[in-house]
Amino acid sequence: MPFFSLILFMMQRITLVISWMLVLCPSLLFAFQSNGDTLNVTSVSDFKVTGKGDKPQWDSASWVSLTKLDNGLEDYDTRYKILYSKKGIYVLFSGKDKKITSTYQNDFDDLYNADVFEVFFHTNPAEPLYFEYEISALNKELVLLIPNLDGKIMGWRPWHYEKERLVQKAVNIVKDSKGMQSWTAECFFPYALLQPLQATPPKKGTVWNANFCRLDYDAGHMVKWSWSPIKVTFHEFKAFKSIRFQ
Secondary structure (H helix, E strand, O other): OOHHHHHHHHHHHHHHHHHHHHHHOOHHHHHHOOOOOEEEEEEOOOOOOOOOOOOHHHHHOOOEEOEEOOOOOOOOOEEEEEEEOOOEEEEEEEEEOOOOOOOOOOOOOOHHHOOEEEEEEEOOOOOOEEEEEEEEOOOOEEEEEEEEEOOEEOOEOOOOOOHHHOOEEEEEEEEEOOEEEEEEEEEEEEHHHHOOOOOOOOOOOOEEEEEEEEEEOOOOOOEEEEOOOOOOOOOOHHHOEEEEEO
8 A cells, every 4th residue: 555545544544533422422523622721620410599508419529619700899709609419409508798789680681781790501512502690699590502603692591491400599788787797599400491402411521611690780880700710701702711521
């Protein structure tokens, strides 16, 4: 076999092997597209959320700090934890705070104009489609599927958002004699809601991209926090970091 024919034959074989690897284990493709350090997510048994993060399962997860991106509210430290089970994903937020800035009393209001924690799950980084969730300090929620096509964004609400597809959520406001000190939000995202997004439910070794964020308006303007290194908006999905299910 001539030399160049041999090289071509070998390249075809290598391409075929890689193609079969990605078919059998698509999380390999997602891992290659990760951004920055990967956070490991521990598997636990299911539990009921209380808003306080007081269940023993949370002891197996470490706190991860968010980075403040704007001026103001220097002492409003913010962090999160994440776990997963056979039924869904658990996220716990904690943020120092002195007052609740929000007038929104209904789910699916424009909560991003008020104090909220936000979650983004990008289960297949090869596609510009991801899940977004916002929860306010008043325990109101905004649940969206986001197609982000060439920077054009539109949010779609879930259909038949009921029963086993509902996000389980709870908020706890921490106060002392001096007033409000912080608030926490605890959420459970069932796979029944996230499907049919690719790589859902995740298996051991599955890699998603994700982001965890906060907005607060106590300073009279929007102040943002983010886990991933975004520059302007939370919808810079190509900057999302990766999480790996253990």
